[in-house]
Amino acid sequence: MLEAVVLAAELLTLGWFLVFSGMLLSMYLDSRGMELPRLDGIGRSLILNARLAFAAGGLALLVLALVEFDLV
Secondary structure (H helix, E strand, O other): OHHHHHHHHHHHHHHHHHHHHHHHHHHHHHHOOOOOOOOOHHHHHHHHHHHHHHHHHHHHHHHHHHHHOOOO
16 A cells, blocks of 8 residues: 555656646746846845855755765
């Protein structure tokens, strides 16, 4: 019974990823002809902070992996 539940969950997850990927592809295809909007100060700040957060997360992941495998 548990195997059936796990298989159903995996199939539902695969279906969700397929639908999500289709939506992303559709949005990409719709936006190819559009011109890029100019970002205001708030938009630039949001993009900068997202990049910094991504870099901080990558650095934290690297440090945690080094500590986990006793390389530091």
